[in-house]
Structure formats: C-alpha cells, structure tokens
Amino acid sequence: MYAVLETGGKQYRVKSGDKFEIERLNVEAGQSVTFDKILLINQDGNFKVGTPTVESATVVADVLLHKKGPKVTTFKMRRRKGYQKTIGHRQQLTLVQVKEINA
Numbered sequence: 001m002y003a004v005l006e007t008g009g010k011q012y013r014v015k016s017g018d019k020f021e022i023e024r025l026n027v028e029a030g031q032s033v034t035f036d037k038i039l040l041i042n043q044d045g046n047f048k049v050g051t052p053t054v055e056s057a058t059v060v061a062d063v064l065l066h067k068k069g070p071k072v073t074t075f076k077m078r079r080r081k082g083y084q085k086t087i088g089h090r091q092q093l094t095l096v097q098v099k100e101i102n103a
Helices: none
Strands: 002-007 010-015 019-023 032-035 038-043 046-049 058-068 072-078 083-089 092-102
Touching: 010 019, 010 092
Parallel strands: none
Antiparallel strands: 002 010, 002 038, 019 092, 032 058, 038 046, 058 092, 072 083
C-alpha cells in the first residue's frame, strides 16, 4: 500500500515506514503530523485517484528532526561591467517517518 501526498508544493510517493525530507513544518521534533492532501492511494492494485484529493484519506507521520539542506551558491557576473555577485542559500528541512496510511 502506498500513497501520493502533497506538501510544500511538492508531491511524494510514500509507504508505511518510509523516511523522507520535506520543507520545514512548524511542528516540534518527536510529535506526529497528519497530511490530508492525499492525491492517490494504491491498496493492493485498487487505485483511488482524487479529484483533486481523496476524500477522508490521511497519512500520519512522526517528525524526527529539523535540519538544513546542502548549501547552494549562485554567482552572477556581467562581463566588462565590473559587476559580480555571490548569493548563498540553505533550505530548512524536516525529516519525517510515515507511521500509517488511512484510506
């Protein structure tokens, strides 16, 4: 059994026990979070496809920790103009582990 959920503007295919990184949530580490934007559920070959979401379907997950992603640097330059600019960014991430999928 697996589900496709949407959070942070991205879609994730998850099954029970999976660990995955998502954009940071305002939930403390050690607590559970419920995702209710479920786009698709597969139960042993039976597909439930939402329009746009599956009614009364949820995914319950535990928040393991909060961390920062890898550093991304961007360098901008205009030739012969003396313009150089370096920008860095680190995305805030949350590591979650799926406990159960409720259809």
